[in-house]
Amino acid sequence: MKLLEDRIRQDGKIFPGDVLKVDSFLNHRIDVALLSQIGKEFYKRYQNEGVSLILTVEASGIGVACLAAEAFGCPVLFAKKSKTSNIGDNFWSATAHSYTHGNDNTLIVSKDYLGKGERILILDDFLANGCAATALTEICAQAGTTVVGIGAVIEKTYQKGGDALRQKGFRVESLARIASMSPEAGIKFC
Numbered sequence: 325m326k327l328l329e330d331r332i333r334q335d336g337k338i339f340p341g342d343v344l345k346v347d348s349f350l351n352h353r354i355d356v357a358l359l360s361q362i363g364k365e366f367y368k369r370y371q372n373e374g375v376s377l378i379l380t381v382e383a384s385g386i387g388v389a390c391l392a393a394e395a396f397g398c399p400v401l402f403a404k405k406s407k408t409s410n411i412g413d414n415f416w417s418a419t420a421h422s423y424t425h426g427n428d429n430t431l432i433v434s435k436d437y438l439g440k441g442e443r444i445l446i447l448d449d450f451l452a453n454g455c456a457a458t459a460l461t462e463i464c465a466q467a468g469t470t471v472v473g474i475g476a477v478i479e480k481t482y483q484k485g486g487d488a489l490r491q492k493g494f495r496v497e498s499l500a501r502i503a504s505m506s507p508e509a510g511i512k513f514c
């Protein structure tokens with residue numbers, strides 16, 4: 325998606341640990357008009373899949389999931405990273421290693437909002453090693469739902485999460501595919 329690649333080139337900053345910072349428009353300050361275009365692009369790609377629910381992880385996936393959900397006309401469900409007292413034991417859960425924080429998070433989703441028959445599109449801001457997306461697929465399997473696709477705004481293709489998920493048979497689509505990045509050479513798209 326050229327608009328997105330241009331914005332990443334313009335505003336993305338490369339940090340140590342293979343982290344691309346795009347928090348001026350994607351996951352801290354949010355450029356809603358851009359996310360709306362991103363949401364429409366996901367709709368274009370998955371519109372024939374009968375998506376009934378978009379599943380993401382708090383917090384950085386929520387913005388893009390909401391704008392995409394507007395295009396699909398479906399709700400968003402986000403996995404929480406901590407158990408709140410009012411959810412009781414009524415939840416599906418899976419563990420994901422956090423790429424940016426370096427710790428393990430137990431992702432939880434209320435059983436009230438995820439159950440058999442749903443056709444799920446998993447969306448997130450980044451796809452790196454695939455831990456977050458894999459944990460979400462595990463939660464979907466526990467709930468007996470069908471994952472019709474996995475979408476990332478930005479995929480760092482030199483990290484192996486996307487390919488591992490494709491090999492498992494998931495349809496993975498990413499809108500900006502980074503082939504390599506370094507402070508010296510900058511960002512190269514596929």
Ligand code: 5GP
Nearest residue numbers: 343344384423450451452453454455456485
């Ligand atoms: P994965 O679980 O695929 O290894 O990493 C995806 C998750 O880690 C996303 O939810 C995202 O928030 C975070 N992440 C991974 N790589 C980056 C990155 O380069 N920049 C930022 N800002 N977040 C990242």
